[in-house]
Amino acid sequence: MRNIINEMKSEILEIFDYLHRHPEISWEEWKTTQFIKQQLLKEGYRVQTFADCPGVVGEIGSGALTVGLRSDMDALWQEVNGVWQANHACGHDAHMTMVLGVAKLFHRIGYKPPGKLKLLFQPAEEKGAGALKFVEKGVVDDIEFLYGVHLRPIQEVKSGYAAPAILHGAAQCIEGRIRGVAAHAARPHLGVNVIEVGSAIVQELSKIHIDPQVPASIKMTKFHAGEKSANVIPDYAEFTLDLRAQTNEAMDQLVEGLNHVVKGIAAIYDAEIELSANARIVAANPDPQAQQFMEHAIIDTLGKDKCLPPVVTSGGEDFHFYSFKKPALKTTMLGLGCDLKPGLHHPQMTFRREDLLVGIEILAKTIMETFEHFPLQGEAEGEYLAAKN
Structure with a gap:
């Protein structure tokens, strides 16, 4: 042969x-x-x-x-x-x-x-x-x-x-949208700044813990908010998250943790956060x-x-x-x-x-x-x- x-x-x-x-x-x-x-x-x-x-x-x-x-x-x-x-x-x-x-x-x-x-x-x-x-x-x-x-x-x-x-x-790509309240940059207390909401999401993702013996990660890979005017509190943002886990069970735990984080941050900031999942790759x-x-x-x-x-x-x-x-x-x-x-x-x-x-x-x-x-x-x-x- x-x-x-x-x-x-x-x-x-x-x-x-x-x-x-x-x-x-x-x-x-x-x-x-x-x-x-x-x-x-x-x-x-x-x-x-x-x-x-x-x-x-x-x-x-x-x-x-x-x-x-x-x-x-x-x-x-x-x-x-x-x-x-x-x-x-x-x-x-x-x-x-x-x-x-x-x-x-x-x-x-x-x-x-x-x-x-x-x-x-x-x-x-x-x-x-x-x-x-x-x-x-x-x-x-x-x-x-x-x-x-x-x-x-x-x-x-x-x-x-x-x-x-x-x-x-396993791999999962999740897209998100944040809706806040626009305001003058001189009066931030009248708005809900979606950049601050996005930053809070990034910080809290690091606190999602699963079995450390199972390789897993979740991180934000894209974030866009605001346009040409620098003196406006932005009220809309889009972001993408990349999730990886060595097992399908660990992936389920990551997604559950993410949903918990998003729900909590939305309540704290009085913002609307929507998640939509793209195709999930199984382990x-x-x-x-x-x-x-x-x-x-x-x-x-x-x-x-x-x-x-x-x-x-x-x-x-x-x-x-x-x-x-x-x-x-x-x-x-x-x-x-x-x-x-x-x-x-x-x-x-x-x-x-x-x-x-x-x-x-x-x-x-x-x-x-x-x-x-x-x-x-x-x-x-x-x-x-x-x-x-």
Whole structure:
């Protein structure tokens, strides 16, 4: 297998270069969709796209067991060398390249899965909504094992190493609005200054305490109040809060604490404070069997000493919505070392592109291991189907 992958190296890197040069932000990945569709059709995959959103599902084979492999598609919108633009600074171009690489590898080696293989190219991961859209469309309804992949920063996993699971935390973005009372700056006692209210919120957030053994944070990341006139007590403000927690339970506690803080401050200042929650990212819950299959693939590819324990990270990933919404779905995500620096979401992020070949090999072996060792023959298949139904 490795020799075939090495022979594909130039083709794989060309695909990455194309995807890197043609980034598209969340819900606008239409050209990316068409490119992936054509690549899958070339390799003999059945392809499904959608009229109301970007995204591609490719599949081959049929049978009782369905295994899925998912990649995200969207780029970030950020300033690069002084220009605001779409930019692949989170590795989604690499993820698409690796999943396409698996598709091409299986075609080259003539691998016929003893079941159905589905490749999911999902939009809008950065919005925390793409996985939910695929769940809504029933894309994962027939899948038993679903695997993902994400490049890891050099601080977490170095090149030549990999982890069979990424323990992402829960994440929540909450927007707020404060309504006070406008007044002349010379008569502040006649108004309710929304900047003072916002400052009080920031101070009180630090007093929300949960179990210190569970990593968690809540902080204000945006605040806007007042306009051109400097001698007016502002009566309206908008702000954004970013919440992070390693577990879903800790996230619930943060939200409860926030609501308590906001209610108290609103009463103290006689202000109106409204909160509205955007998409919440749930914490990872990798399946032990899926993790074991991926661990075997990593060891077979890199050696036992290069297989790391699951990576704990404060970042979020909407991949984990799949198992959250479908509890019977067995999932895990490959954490691939590639000397990525200076970090994810940095506009100048770089990594060792040659490690894409390593990722392809690990993912391909994980899929083959799953089909090979999951019971599907004779009496075992009958028992499996009976339990499934």
